[in-house]
Amino acid sequence: MLNMELCGIKLENPLLLAAGILGTTAASMNRVLDAGAGGVVTKSFSKEPNKGYNNPTIAEVEGGIINAVGLSSPGVELFKEELSLINRERKTEKSGKNNPNKIAIASIYGSTPDEFNYVASKIGDLIDMIELNISCPHAMVGYGSAIGQCPDNTFDVVNAVKNNVSVPVLTKLTPNVTDIKEIALSAQEAGSDGITVINSLGPGMKIDINAGVPILKNKFGGLSGPAIKPIAIKYVYDLYEDLDIPIVGVGGIRTFEDVVEFLYAGSSAVQIGTAIMYEGLEIFSQINHNLIKFMEDKGFKSIDEMVGYAH
Amino acid sequence: MKNEYKILEIKDIIINTQTIKTFIFDWKMEKDEIPNPGQFMMIWNFNGESDEKPMSVSKIDLDNEEIGITVKNIGEFTNNLHSLKIGDELGIRGPYGNHFKLNGDNIIAIGGGVGMAPLRSFVEHAKSENKNVDVVVASVTQCELLFEEDFKKLGVNVFTSTDDGTCGYKGFATHRTIDLLKSRNYDMAIVCGPEIMMKGIFNILEDNNIPGQYSMERYMKCAIGICGQCCVDNTGWRVCIEGPIFSSEEIKQITEFGNYHRNGAGIK
Numbered sequence: 001m002l003n004m005e006l007c008g009i010k011l012e013n014p015l016l017l018a019a020g021i022l023g024t025t026a027a028s029m030n031r032v033l034d035a036g037a038g039g040v041v042t043k044s045f046s047k048e049p050n051k052g053y054n055n056p057t058i059a060e061v062e063g064g065i066i067n068a069v070g071l072s073s074p075g076v077e078l079f080k081e082e083l084s085l086i087n088r089e090r091k092t093e094k095s096g097k098n099n100p101n102k103i104a105i106a107s108i109y110g111s112t113p114d115e116f117n118y119v120a121s122k123i124g125d126l127i128d129m130i131e132l133n134i135s136c137p138h139a140m141v142g143y144g145s146a147i148g149q150c151p152d153n154t155f156d157v158v159n160a161v162k163n164n165v166s167v168p169v170l171t172k173l174t175p176n177v178t179d180i181k182e183i184a185l186s187a188q189e190a191g192s193d194g195i196t197v198i199n200s201l202g203p204g205m206k207i208d209i210n211a212g213v214p215i216l217k218n219k220f221g222g223l224s225g226p227a228i229k230p231i232a233i234k235y236v237y238d239l240y241e242d243l244d245i246p247i248v249g250v251g252g253i254r255t256f257e258d259v260v261e262f263l264y265a266g267s268s269a270v271q272i273g274t275a276i277m278y279e280g281l282e283i284f285s286q287i288n289h290n291l292i293k294f295m296e297d298k299g300f301k302s303i304d305e306m307v308g309y310a311h
Numbered sequence: 312m313k314n315e316y317k318i319l320e321i322k323d324i325i326i327n328t329q330t331i332k333t334f335i336f337d338w339k340m341e342k343d344e345i346p347n348p349g350q351f352m353m354i355w356n357f358n359g360e361s362d363e364k365p366m367s368v369s370k371i372d373l374d375n376e377e378i379g380i381t382v383k384n385i386g387e388f389t390n391n392l393h394s395l396k397i398g399d400e401l402g403i404r405g406p407y408g409n410h411f412k413l414n415g416d417n418i419i420a421i422g423g424g425v426g427m428a429p430l431r432s433f434v435e436h437a438k439s440e441n442k443n444v445d446v447v448v449a450s451v452t453q454c455e456l457l458f459e460e461d462f463k464k465l466g467v468n469v470f471t472s473t474d475d476g477t478c479g480y481k482g483f484a485t486h487r488t489i490d491l492l493k494s495r496n497y498d499m500a501i502v503c504g505p506e507i508m509m510k511g512i513f514n515i516l517e518d519n520n521i522p523g524q525y526s527m528e529r530y531m532k533c534a535i536g537i538c539g540q541c542c543v544d545n546t547g548w549r550v551c552i553e554g555p556i557f558s559s560e561e562i563k564q565i566t567e568f569g570n571y572h573r574n575g576a577g578i579k
Contacts, residue, residue: 022539022549024577031547043539043577051576055363056355058533060314069532072540074577210318211357211402277537 001292002038003101004303006246006269007168007193009128012101013038013288014303015259018250018273019107019131019172020044020069026085029104033087036284039103040086041271044133045073046109047118053138059206059215064225064252064274066204068138068218071109076119083126103128105170111142113160120161120169129167132157132192135174135199137222145174145199151186158190168193170248175201175231181242188245196248196271197235200224225274226252233265240266240308254278256290263303264310314535316355316402317343322377324397328455331383331425332393333369336403338378346371346378347410348433349501349526349556353534354380355402358395362388365531365551367429367503368406369458371436381457383425407534408555411524413437415499419491419521421447421512423484423504427457429526430503438465445470445495449484449504453477485511497521510569513562523559527568530575540575543567 002013016039022028023043032040052072059066073079086104106127110116120130134157136144147153148171158171171187173180175198184195200222206215214220232251239247249267253259254275262270275283300306323335338346346352346368355363370379384393395401411433418437422430427448437444444467450456451474462469471479472487480487484504492515502512503526516523529541529550541550544567548554562568571579 021537022542024539024573025542025544025547027544027547028539028542029547049576049578054361055532056361058535058538060312062312069538072576078578208316208318208402211316211400213357213361215316217361274537277535280536
């Protein structure tokens with residue numbers, strides 16, 4: 001019942017693990033797939049290894065967390081080993097065929113179109129899709145949202161990657177812009193197969209009043225969790241009207257009701273991250289279970305019927 | 312919010328060895344969560360160069376409402392902690408992770424170096440439940456033996472071993488344990504120390520059919536189960552949530568145990 005397609009790739013359900021959460025190792029991502037996710041997005045990686053920021057990298061706030069992990073990653077060469085170990089292909093006994101209904105999406109970052117292209121070109125056969133992180137709000141100068149806040153830079157990065165890879169490409173956008181439509185259209189024009197919205201909000205800051213300093217080592221970080229959901233819903237709703245390509249909704253999902261809201265707003269699939277800290281890994285199976293019940297109650301036969309229902 | 316810091320003054324500092332100090336804090340047991348032996352706290356040092364690391368709780372004093380963390384000076388972060396004085400402040404959040412389970416009557420606790428820290432609070436608890444406890448206190452050399460006197464005061468049998476033979480048995484904790492098992496029987500073991508030592512102890516305890524509980528350490532960032540930094544191969548267990556204490560049966564499934572770990576960038 002939850003089976004669906006995203007950019008031509010089959011998925012057993014619309015729940016994906018969001019980038020930056022439990023995505024550092026294949027073992028961790030396999031555990032998330034076993035827990036019921038239809039797919040995983042890896043932690044973002046680039047050409048070279050990057051240590052990221054020192055702790056504290058995460059601070060809890062009302063309605064979620066702010067984080068500034070700082071794009072820590074082992075670099076593409078070393079991360080290829082992890083990618084190769086993700087259990088995305090399940091062999092079904094009857095057919096003996098690979099049944100890739102659990103998918104792996106590689107989140108990649110860089111500072112130039114060439115760097116994105118270099119990373120993308122190394123991993124095409126190890127994953128099902130690529131998600132371009134041009135939206136991290138706490139990245140180094142010239143990375144992340146520095147690209148995704150500019151339509152021309154967005155076009156150049158998407159275009160460079162699309163010219164060289166055969167797997168579908170999602171472009172993950174930052175909400176921290178004046179006009180997201182212009183940027184999303186730019187990504188679509190450059191050939192992006194889908195749009196992921198939204199990356200974490202802000203950045204924001206939390207000061208510990210007893211310590212008298214900002215908690216995060218980086219001082220500021222991106223806000224995620226239930227608090228940002230209404231903003232994400234609005235972006236999905238608006239972009240659904242403007243775009244011809246599918247939208248992957250992300251931002252504050254914690255319950256099946258949240259998933260329904262994102263689908264109704266116009267998401268074809270959704271990503272879940274921060275809420276794992278409240279609900280544990282059981283969140284995936286719980287939502288799938290409740291989603292089926294909801295669909296039966298309301299008479300929906302497929303996820304597809306629900307996409308954009310609120311328009 | 313559960314993960315908010317408590318900013319606490321250092322109430323006392325106990326100098327345990329030349330390189331190890333124990334920091335004591337007031338801890339409102341009723342209001343704050345009572346830590347269990349084996350759990351850890353995230354210690355945020357915002358004095359100077361800000362950083363935060365996980366530390367085992369070595370002392371849980373319910374009567375005086377105090378907790379202690381025991382820190383060996385091995386790098387920049389711990390060196391900065393060691394330079395702090397009584398009255399200086401640290402941020403503490405936790406307790407986090409699972410804990411040692413008391414499920415035996417004749418217990419052996421085996422620790423190496425600063426790995427004695429989580430064992431100390433457990434041994435104290437086990438003695439209060441009138442269990443028989445033997446402790447192997449191991450270190451490289453005599454002046455680095457940790458909590459030997461504390462354990463003796465608790466009335467447990469203490470078996471020291473030093474690599475260089477300056478105190479007690481000359482040799483590794485593994486040799487000391489093999490020797491002890493010739494004459495004594497145990498129905499549970501708790502182990503904490505360098506992973507290479509724990510792997511050696513694991514093999515010995517397996518050979519002797521003694522169920523063990525092992526305290527593992529990995530580079531940590533969030534400590535709340537979402538960043539993925541401390542996940543172990545091939546199970547994907549998070550040391551901050553499913554750990555830091557793993558049973559013998561679980562250790563068998565952790566393929567990286569005693570073999571490798573990942574740094575802050577995720578590099579093995």
